[in-house]
Amino acid sequence: MLRELRTFVAVARHGTFAAAGMHIGLTQSAVSSQIKNLEQALGVRLFDRTGRQATLNAAGIRALPLAREMFELFSQMSIPQDPDEYRGEMRIGAIASAQTGFLPQALLRLRRAAPAVDAKLVPGVSLDLLSQVDAGDLDIAILIQPPFELPKELCVQVLETEPFVLIVPLDVDGDDPLTLLAEQPQVRYDRSSFGGRQVTRFLREQRIEVRVALELDELDAIVKFVESGLGVSLIPRAGLWLERDVKLRVIPLGDLTFHREVVLLMRRSQRDLPLHRLFTRCLSKADSPDENSVLPSP
Structure with missing residues (x-):
């Protein structure tokens, strides 16, 4: 049922079955079929359909954060405890001044501490980066402190x-x-x-x-x-x-x-993950002359 939940989250985000399918690599009919299977399994309808639009109804609004939480819990089952055991991509969003400021040294420290991690840098303005972290398209982002209250699923740490x-x-x-x-x-x-x-x-x-x-x-x-x-x-x-x-x-x-406060933004459920904690230490020590100070303890 994880496949159907993933499709449900995509439709909730993009607003139509067609747009969701484009982003997750499915046809519109496949998206429709998976949503139908999910609604039958749950015994409730999740969307109000008006023309091509699919709008979350009350049941869908209640189900969406639970679906996201299930995905996060599932993804954590395969997460190693030691950063040097990590494999794969870490998607990092950053505003321009961070890219040319403290971020290069932080990424160098990250590579030394977790050499198998492929850091993918995604440039953008603060509002876009916030939306991408909220949607799960970025693992973490460096941006300007938003002038409004964040969703409870997100948290920030002031960097500068x-x-x-x-x-x-x-x-x-x-x-x-x-x-x-x-x-x-x-x-x-x-x-x-x-x-x-x-x-x-x-x-x-x-x-x-x-x-x-x-x-x-x-x-x-x-x-x-x-x-x-x-x-x-x-x-x-x-x-x-x-x-x-x-x-x-x-x-x-x-x-x-x-x-202006420059902050590190991530999902609250991920802030204690070893790789996220390592990256936070890499940022906090970016100006330190001690290159080994951010490496995990043996």
Whole structure:
């Protein structure tokens, strides 16, 4: 019945039998047959069908977290206790600043501790990575702390806390950040991103109306546009720009400083798995000079 449960979870996620079949490699008729078998075995209908859409009914909503839990329990039956015995793929999602920051050293440590693990890096923005962890498409992800309550099945661990600063072109005079934000055009940190929402809230609290010259989500690209003179920007102190001699001024916000938290996200049921615990240690020791400090004890 695990096959039918897997199909049930896929239909619940993708909304139609056809879309679910495309993602799990089944025809629409095979998906329909498996859902019918599952409903007959349980004695309840799980979906309300309207045209091509398949919407979870009350019984389906109740069954979905139980189905996911059964899958997780089944998958744990074959999990080794020692990380160096692991085989196969670990799917790791990461935002851009983590990929160019502490993640490379962490992945190197992971490879040394668990050489048979194939780490697959999946880039993305925070909201997409969160959705992929929630759906089971990623094992773990590094992203910005969401500005809303997470589902109870997910948990986070704070990895870094990054202060926001104002970056200003060299030819722009003045040191008061609020005045500069009010008077200068802004290269805007994407308002749909988690970090960009923090900027929006800050500007609203300070009652500042800004002129947006450009809006994007990539921090190092924002820095390049500010260097070119396109405008000023509120961004966190994170990214490759901190490692080079930038042609701009960095102005702290002083008492108005707010922060972006970079977190490690995983399913709560998996946080105590040996490989997940090892990867967490690899991240926490990424800046340590002791290369052996993250290796599991013999």
